[in-house]
Amino acid sequence: MSEPVWKHDTVLLQEAVEALNVQQAGVYVDGTYGRGGHSALILEKLGVGGRLVVIDKDPVAVSHARGLYQHDPRVFVWHGSFRDFPLALAEAGVNGKIQGLLLDLGVSSPQLDDAARGFSFMREGQLDMRMDMSSGESAAQWLARAGETEIADVLWRYGEERFSRQIAREIVRDRMQHRLETTLQLANLIAGVVRKREPGKHPATRSFQAIRIKVNQELDDVEECLHKSVGSLAPGGRLAVISFHSLEDRIVKHFLRDVSTPPRLPKGLPVMQETIQPPMKTLGKSVRPSAVEVEANARARSAIMRVGERT
Incomplete structure (x- = not known):
């Protein structure tokens, strides 16, 4: 019997990849591969000297990526949490700074639609809910x-x-x-x-x-990954995060606010406040899917993307 083919519509596809400002020779991390919509578009913009490190907790997603890109030397696929993306970069042989990090948070359509994964309250399945069913404690446990x-x-x-x-x-x-x-x-x-x-x-x-x-441990993963991004992005490198509920978005919003705000200096120091540059800056306003995208994919309706740039 053949494996079922789950439909997945990548949310904010063009907007997210445009936000990364992909350079042909750059190094990029797709921390949430899913079914690879964002990765595919990033690769279209990368040259032969570029690198893409693909990460996912879900072994099924990792298998999909390895099967699709096994002959593309630009792509390195890593099974794990995006919070540990520096480890993935090290295993990929990337020693310097990166030009972009993309996170598309939440659950992918294949995970929701597969009753065996236990994410959906509309379909009968084992109460699991783990992104990686090979480790950790299930929801039932x-x-x-x-x-x-x-x-x-x-x-x-x-x-x-x-x-x-x-x-x-x-x-x-x-x-x-x-x-x-x-x-x-x-x-x-x-x-x-x-x-x-x-x-x-x-x-x-x-x-x-x-x-x-x-x-x-989704929110812990987000917080740790965001803080690690500051030290990993090259000047001009971009961080793009797509959230699907207020808790995630609040973490991203507060992080970008904090790292783009200069520290307040004590009075009397021989340093002018305006000379202190924060490590990142926020780019533009938050981005939401268009009405056309929401009509085509109802699961996109709650998405919101925020973008930062390393200074």
Whole structure:
């Protein structure tokens, strides 16, 4: 039996690659390969002397990239988290600074559409939610051992779920009677607890987001990667980050604000404030998908991209 072919529409494809300002001989990192839409367009702009380091936690995505680019000497494919991109660069033999780093955060369409991955509350599958199913703790395993307070905290902090305490209480009560193993088990449990429904949104949306973020340490990965980018980008090098929910975007926004703001100097120092240059600058305003793109791909509607440049 042949493997299913999952459809994936790359969000902000042209906008993100244009933001990187790809130079033919530059070195670029696609920290979230997915199904390679951004990588393919970057490679179209790279010359024979350019390099592209492709990273993904998902072994399926890594296999896709290795199969597609096994004969392209410009491409190095690395399995792991984008937070460790300096390790990937070292293994690729890149010793100097890079000209661009792209992060397209969130879950790819193939991951959402494959019920076996456990990301979707609309499809029956094992409650996994790991980007890398070969390591770490699955959502089912975490929910089986976490205390009520911990579960409630995660649902509130990462999903901003108003009924976090009630949902956590019901999960703990329910697991005393039988194992919580499938996506629809959890989705139906949450639907039975959430009394007020948001128009057009499944009652399990926020909780599934929160658990996914917890299981994959997504926000920790973003924060660490952003801070490492400052020391890795060459002058003029670009950082482009596409976020899909407010927690991610808030981290990116605050990071770019902090690294593009000159430090305040104590009074009396023999240095003029205007001579202190911050390590990065923010380029333009945030970018959102066009109405045409959202109409063609509803999953793009919450995307927002922010871009910074190394000074």
